[in-house]
Amino acid sequence: MNEFQGPVIGKPRGRLGRRTPSTDAIFGLVAGGLAVAGLLALGQTVKLIQPEDAVAVGINAAYDANNNVLVYHHVKRFFHYNPDGTLYLKLVGQGTTLTAMCDTGGAVQQLLLDEATNGEIKGVGVVLNPAAAPAAFTTGLHSDVLTAVAKAQALATTLLESAVFVDCILLEGVLGAAATPTTLPNLRLLASENVSVCIAADPAVLAVNGGAGYAEIGAALGMLSIRKVSECLGSVDVTRKPEASKGTDTYPLTDLAGGYFLSSALSNGRRFATLSGADKSALGASGYIYAGRFEGFDGTYFNDSHSCTEVSGDYAYIEDNRVWNKAAKLVRQALIPVMRGDVEIDPATGFLPASTITYYQTKAGKTVKDMATAGELSGEPVVTIEPNQDVVGAGEISLEVGYVRRGVLRRIRATVGAINPA
Known part of the structure; x- marks a missing residue:
């Protein structure tokens, strides 16, 4: 012992309450597409932290236009709504069905189990990008979606047994031209609490998409990842906004400068403005995620965060699972x-x-x-x-x-009327 050492001073750790950065904003995207020679092969997993990372492997606006697909579109929308998110991308060959992508051993499972992702992916969006417009529909919904829901839930359940936690598998729900909201299949009856179907579309994108139909999976993933796990996809505001949006009291899909969601439609092109009250109620009751606006209020928003299971269940909404x-x-x-x-x-x-x-x-x-x-x-x-x-x-x-969940205010009832102060 050194007699002149003086007091022995220890250096404590862990007292400042600092935590490891959250991984809640890490999502995945599986999409139909074509390989980019020398840059990106089908089945390859690519980590993206900005749109430029997709451009570096040949996924850009020209890729989408030349191949009549929407891949860069979904990537760009994801990062538009959450600039601080992380997106893992995997392309599969065109013609691969949603059902095959979600089946055991399919691209979704491969992505979730890929060692390169460190098991950090919280949810996966699945996009069809068909070479030709879908032809088979079940009462208005692309038939492939219904079979994919069951496969996706079976996959999520199986992965949970191996401690792989999947918040949501979000499927692109393409509707037939003649689909009517009141006769669409009821997704709430499918007992698939980890699966959701999005049928929201931006009319400006539909106008140049060749009529094949599409749904805004990239925007939905971005809007999910920007939110706390307890927040609803349909909330008008979010707690943690990107820097450019701080100081505002809403966080809409609408972006005037970018021309995003100046209006909204269903995936078959039917405009939100043409939907009746009964149509909107039917879509919500049947568990579809779409986009619209509040009358007299600016901006487009997602309607809710429905999952494909009974509304009375404990995991009826995406945030329940998150x-x-x-x-x-x-x-x-x-x-x-x-x-x-x-x-x-x-x-x-x-x-x-x-x-x-x-x-x-x-x-x-x-x-x-x-x-x-x-x-x-x-x-x-x-x-x-x-x-x-x-x-x-x-x-x-x-x-x-x-634990006690935070509530989600889905309805407000208010009485407004004149009073007589006398």
């Missing part, structure tokens, strides 16, 4: 370090002592508590552990992490 997935993943990461570790047991009872219960409660709840701090939950989580558990005999501990 919150659960984030909480579940955080709990899993927190508890893995104690797996197969030894556990103190009360020698008198054979059960868990209070100190051990407190330790695991703190361990399981700490990271989810950060979600409350970030305004993604209402209040701190509650971790419950039954003390009378035979850990020695069973080799396991059961616990429950409960």
Whole structure:
């Protein structure tokens, strides 16, 4: 020991409350397209943090125009709405169906399991880009979409068993020319809580798209990724706006300078302005994501964040899944370090002592508590552990992490009328 060393000063860490940057804004896009010789092969995964990264591999406006596809379009829209997002892109050959893309071993699974993505992708958009306009429709909706919904949900369920958490698989919902909102298939009956169908379209894009129809998957992914996990895709405002939009009290799809969503339509070209009240109600009740505007209020917005499952369920909206997935993943990461570790047991009872219960409660709840701090939950989580558990005999501990969701204000009822102050 050095007698002249003086006091030994320690350097503490982790006291400032700084957290690892969020990965909530990392999404994927699987789209039909053509390879770019020497730059981008079909099936290759490319990480994009800006539109220029797509241009670097040959995906640009000319690529879209020359091949009659919308790939750069979706990439550009994603980054327009979330300049700070990350998008992983994978192209598949034209003619590959949505069903095949979402099937076991298909492009969506390949993208989610690709080591290059580090398992960080939170949701995937799936775009058809057909070589010819779809011909098969089921009561107005492209038949491929309905079979793809079931495949996508089966994939999400299977991946969850391997701790791959998928917030949403968003399918491009192309409608037939004669489709009517009141007779479209009811997506709420499909028991597919991790899948959503978007039928929103920008009329300006439809005008140059050759009549094949399309849906705004890129814009939807961008608008999802800019939001906190607890925020609804259809919210008029968002908590964390891009720098250029700070100071405003809305965050619409409409961008006057870029000519984006000056009006809106369904994917078959039918204008939002022509939809009746019954049409709008039918689309919402059947679980479709589309875009429109509030009468007398500027800007175009998505209607909601419907998923393809019953509206009474716990995961009827995309944000329900985003919150659960984030909480579940955080709990899993927190508890893995104690797996197969030894556990103190009360020698008198054979059960868990209070100190051990407190330790695991703190361990399981700490990271989810950060979600409350970030305004993604209402209040701190509650971790419950039954003390009378035979850990020695069973080799396991059961616990429950409960949280209170933040609400989403989908309707407001107000009474406006004259009063007599006398």
